[in-house]
Amino acid sequence: MGRGFASRVNRVIWQSDIVIEVIDARFPEETRNSDLEKKVIDSGKKLIVAINKADLVSKERAKRAKRGILRPAVCVFLSAKDKKGINRIMREIGIAKKGTAVIGVIGYPNTGKSSLINALKGRKVARTSKRAGFTRGEQLVRLNQEVMLVDSPGVIPFGERDEFGLFLVGAKNVQDLSDKEFAALKLIEFIQKNNPKELEKKYGVVGKDEKALEEIAIKRKKLSTGGVPDLNAAARILLEDWSKGKLKT
Ligand SMILES: Nc1nc2c(ncn2[C@@H]2O[C@H](COP(=O)(O)OP(=O)(O)OP(=O)(O)O)[C@@H](O)[C@H]2O)c(=O)[nH]1
Numbered sequence: 001m002g003r004g005f006a007s008r009v010n011r012v013i014w015q016s017d018i019v020i021e022v023i024d025a026r027f028p029e030e031t032r033n034s035d036l037e038k039k040v041i042d043s044g045k046k047l048i049v050a051i052n053k054a055d056l057v058s059k060e061r062a063k064r065a066k067r068g069i070l071r072p073a074v075c076v077f078l079s080a081k082d083k084k085g086i087n088r089i090m091r092e093i094g095i096a097k098k099g100t101a102v103i104g105v106i107g108y109p110n111t112g113k114s115s116l117i118n119a120l121k122g123r124k125v126a127r128t129s130k131r132a133g134f135t136r137g138e139q140l141v142r143l144n145q146e147v148m149l150v151d152s153p154g155v156i157p158f159g160e161r162d163e164f165g166l167f168l169v170g171a172k173n174v175q176d177l178s179d180k181e182f183a184a185l186k187l188i189e190f191i192q193k194n195n196p197k198e199l200e201k202k203y204g205v206v207g208k209d210e211k212a213l214e215e216i217a218i219k220r221k222k223l224s225t226g227g228v229p230d231l232n233a234a235a236r237i238l239l240e241d242w243s244k245g246k247l248k249t
């Protein structure tokens with residue numbers, strides 16, 4: 001997943017007349033790829049930055065997501081899920097297009113590229129998944145007589161090695177984490193910082209750090225022989241809930 005697709009995404013950009021970069025409104029900075037944005041703009045092609053999953057953030061946070069995205073890129077708030085922003089993207093495509101056009105859809109794993117293509121098309125033509133790295137090769141979808149959409153696999157910038165950071169933004173799956181307890185402890189810290197009451201609401205957890213993980217194990221009856229809290233099992237519960245979007249921050 002992700003790595004190694006660099007040349008492929010370059011090819012998608014090269015083949016396209018217009019490029020849509022899909023980013024996650026919750027993690028705009030972490031899921032955008034300024035190198036790719038620059039590449040598109042330098043090649044003289046229109047860049048549309050689709051700030052997707054806007055249904056998951058407040059208006060203020062969505063507005064903040066726009067910062068840092070430089071003109072001449074066009075920013076569109078999008079919810080592929082609720083079909084918000086789809087007409088605007090259609091309009092932007094229409095403005096930029098001269099005759100027939102190929103539109104490349106690129107971005108980090110799991111940001112909703114395939115979901116956007118389905119929303120544009122108005123029915124399910126590209127397969128989507130909660131799992132990151134789901135779309136493997138490029139897939140061509142004809143939008144109408146003039147426009148061809150290219151779905152592409154998610155790419156992670158070369159050299160990005162922060163496993164927890166990738167997990168946090170949905171670009172890495174739970175089963176691919178090398179140290180789940182470590183990731184869970186970092187996630188606890190992150191959630192308690194951003195939404196202090198969430199773990200209490202969800203699991204009845206009041207402690208911090210390892211104590212919080214222990215409490216999850218106890219509440220969810222994950223005990224090894226002798227009644228010792230199974231921290232690994234608790235970590236998996238927490239990490240899975242996060243990746244399914246069940247925890248709010
Ligand atoms: N809440 C919410 N979820 C969304 C939205 N768009 C996509 N998702 C969810 O995000 C997950 C990933 O969506 P995909 O469309 O498969 O993402 P992708 O960018 O194609 O992913 P890869 O092919 O793995 O790179 C799925 O569980 C979607 O249901 C949105 O606007 N809002």
Ligand SMILES: [Mg+2]
Binds near residue numbers: 113134135151
């Ligand atoms: Mg996909």
